[in-house]
């Protein structure tokens with residue numbers, strides 16, 4: 465029987481030592497099935513949060529990724545939180561950043577650590593972010609569904625816990641987001657744009673221009689009839705679809721054709737209240753054949769990637 469080079473190398477090592485050596489060619493790119501698992505395509509429909517008792521519903525790919533769960537990507541975890549009116553849910557995570565988008569309902573988020581407390585009154589369309597510290601209690605006045613993304617998987621991997629908050633709890637009202645995006649869309653220069661979006665930022669994080677120092681959030685629309693040119697980035701995207709009619713989809717793939725289109729793309733059809741994952745480095749483009757404007761909210765780890773100068777965003 466032929467021994468694999470990896471086995472031969474392990475047999476050569478001192479069994480009492482943790483030290484190993486690999487031929488460069490065996491270890492230079494360990495992202496492959498059975499080793500460091502590639503990030504898969506996956507989407508989740510709105511039926512996941514359409515009914516049932518109050519619950520946190522993780523979009524958990526930890527088994528496929530071979531990492532502790534819940535995790536939707538190696539560094540981020542996305543969830544739907546369903547809260548029956550009059551009830552409360554604690555959104556506990558050892559994370560530097562938690563982002564909540566309110567798909568439906570209304571209520572209040574109370575967060576308190578040893579030093580201070582905050583109270584954010586939320587309604588459908590609002591987005592708010594919370595730093596490390598405290599365990600937020602989400603109390604719903606009416607039946608509510610929230611999308612929740614945090615970076616606990618990254619901290620679990622690093623083996624660390626946050627030592628200090630890096631920003632203050634921050635609230636972006638849905639009315640403000642929609643007003644500003646519609647104003648952007650109404651500008652003369654926007655008429656021929658097939659991508660109209662606001663990037664959410666924080667005064668305390670001026671250099672990355674992101675919603676937290678780790679997380680990135682975009683409130684965007686895809687006009688009826690738009691076919692975007694593909695783009696890619698090294699951040700993972702956990703995309704939430706806010707609203708759309710049938711006929712809106714994302715094409716995603718690893719290579720481009722000579723004409724700039726995506727080679728052998730996977731098609732992910734949008735559903736209002738659904739979510740899907742766009743793996744790092746994959747080319748993707750949104751297409752709207754529905755006749756109505758479609759609205760989306762991708763959440764990424766692009767705050768961290770920007771700080772590391774590794775985002776590498778490119779357009780076809």
Ligand SMILES: [Fe+2]
Nearest residue numbers: 695697701748
């Ligand atoms: Fe993207």
